[in-house]
Amino acid sequence: MKKLPIALFTAACMLLSACSNAPTSDPKSKAAATTETSSKDTISMAIANDIGDVNAHLYSGDMVVQGMLFEGLVENTPEGPKPCLAERWEISDDGKTYTFYLKKGVKFSDGEPMNAAAIKANMDAIQANKEFHNWLELSNKIVSCDIVDEYTVNLVLSNPYYPTLEELGLTRPYHMMSPATFINGATMDGVSDYVGTGAYKLEEYVEDQYAVFTANEEYHGGVPAIKKITMKVMPAGETPLLAMMNGEINFLFSTDTSGLVDADILRQLQKDNKFQVQTSHPCSTRYLLTNSMKERTIADKNIKQAVWYAINRQDMCSYVFSEFETPAQSIFARTVPYCDVDLPEREYSVDEAKSLIEKSAWVMDESTGYYTKEGKRLSLELVYNSSLAINKTTGEFIQANLKDAGIDVILVPSESTSVRQLRAAGNYDLYLDRSWGLPYDPQTTLTGLFGEIAYVSAAIDLECYDELHELVNGALVEMDEEVRQEYYNKILTIVHEESCFIPLSYSQAIIAAEKDLQGISFNQTQLEVPFKKFHY
Structure with missing residues (x-):
């Protein structure tokens, strides 16, 4: 039986991730989570972390759960x-x-x-x-x-x-x-409790173990066919795969921020005829944020664009993401509102990267394979959030690519809190991140260029900073669709030319489930699952 939460602390977490600070329920309710997954109105799924405080007005709770309840x-x-x-x-x-x-x-x-x-x-x-x-x-x-x-x-x-x-x-x-x-x-x-109008209700909960949800029989949108959903906390990696294979769970939901399973595991499930693997439309963009602050080597537009040319996105998507992500050539996919804009592509070319570097008077040191200027090596710090294993792999791939172009990349792994502090203070050359994604974009990522704690270092020292700021503000208040599109045409052209964001890949939400689960679809945001549409 669920124990009702008392006052919960508002541990602020602006990133779209879940923490494990939700209230504890009666441990005797644990037995309820062991229901077999053979019932054709039940889903049992793995989650990497406790669902947390799912207060709909705060940010530390699991967004999949918040989307079910509220x-x-x-x-x-x-x-x-x-x-x-x-x-x-x-x-x-x-x-x-x-x-x-x-x-x-x-x-x-x-x-x-x-x-x-x-x-x-x-x-x-x-x-x-x-x-x-x-x-x-x-x-x-x-x-x-x-x-x-x-x-x-x-x-x-x-x-x-x-x-x-x-x-x-x-x-x-x-x-x-x-x-x-x-x-x-x-x-x-x-x-005092998590109560909404959504298709599901929180029925039972044991912190760091499981949460059980049942269909809201009074739901105004029609009673869901899936009557019960159990979320089980499991360590990331092989454990969820084994649980799928032995029938302990029958559903996995993965995004580029969940860290639950990697692409190799999803490929294994895709090859098993007992399961289906479905992918969403492009939801967000994985990118390198660049630093415009004048004291930084990366502030040179030639160096930014050299980095852009030096990365082999096709190989990255094949080897790092097992083709579950697709190469990106602009900060937003064309499917994002106002972003179906023609922009010059910068396809992979080590020769073009080297040409741009040499335009800025860097000279190749044949003994090391790196460019130098006035006795200083062309070296860039790449900061990334170490809590997601995929970031380390991505960083190492970029490091190897840029070495081929004569750029020395120093990887700087940091915990989630400190990595945001480094970004806010501008203590980076390249910062591995992802856009907010649909439906937040394009406005939320772009306004971050002018926020005190967001991406301000990527734009603050651009000669066109004031113009760009004015254009973004103008787009936000413009009520005429055609005029607003003109604003975005100019904004995206400037951001692309200045290489504020170096796009890497478009990420997708992924669902792995039993073959006979039907109605699988994705919400506009990659961090929700429309269970109310699913049925057997």
Whole structure:
């Protein structure tokens, strides 16, 4: 039986990863997680970490779980935002007031009504902690959430902001929890239970062992065919593969941030006729962030572009990612909104890389195989998050490629907290990272070029910095689609020319499951799984 969580600490984690700080439940509930996976309305899956504090208004919990339990006013889809808790909406002519007409008869899974009062309570609780959410520009734009009638609310902004609907549809922080779970009317310091309007409910939970979810029989979108989902914490690597083979689990979900299984394991499952392996559309871009600060060697555009040319993306995708990722030649895939823009490709060419280096007066030292200038070797520090094993492999591949072009790469592995500090302080030449991905992009990655704790070092000393900043700000408030596209054409051209981001590959979300599981699909964000659509 689940033990209800007491006030939970808001350990801030802006990266899209889960921590293991959720409350502990009655250990006697452990037996419930051992149900055989043969039932055709049950999924049992491995997860690399505990689900954490899945408070929908905070960031340390597992996003797959948050997407199962909670919903927002709108839902992001490949066709754009669609109705969810709001059945429709209107936008004022000045772009500053969004009127949402709520679905009637929807209840939170504890029986509390989902109405205008509940929406306002959630929005007020989120905005009471807006400094914590200011990485998301919408939090800086919201002035108020006002009740019009029992099933209508007005969301008032300080100025127009075109990604408003997309950001309301993000998994967090603008998803709704039952106000009955708030503590003193707030959520920033924890909630008494995890209760939403989603297709599933948290039924049982033992910290660092498992979590069990059951279908919400009152779900407004129709009762899911999959009635029970068990998530079991397992060490990354071979363990999930063995568990799939012996029937302990029947489902795996993998992204480039999960670290649960690598591409080789997925290939093994793909070859086994008992399983299917499905991949999503490109979700995000793996890239090298460059440093524009003038004292850095990499600030030279010729050196940036030399690095770009020196990396063999096709081989990287084949050997490092086992072809589960595809070569990238721009910071965003063409499928990302406003990013179907023609930009010059820089295909792999060691000769072109060397030519660019020599244009900046570097001379090859034949005795070492590296370029030098004024007695100094052409050396670049590549910083990466060491908590993901794939980053080490990727870094070593890049190191070998750049050595062929005469560039000495020093790998700097760092823990997740310190690696972000290095990025924020500009203490790197190259920084291995990934874009925010859909549906956050393109706006969230691009606005990060001007954020104090994000990617500011990649743009701060560019001669075109002010122009680029003005263009990004202009795109965010432009309500005319055609004019907005013109803004993005200019933005993407500048970012590409200046090589602020050196794209490596487009990553995908991956599902491995039993052959007879049907309806497998992916949400617009790679960090959610639409279990409610699955069936046997």
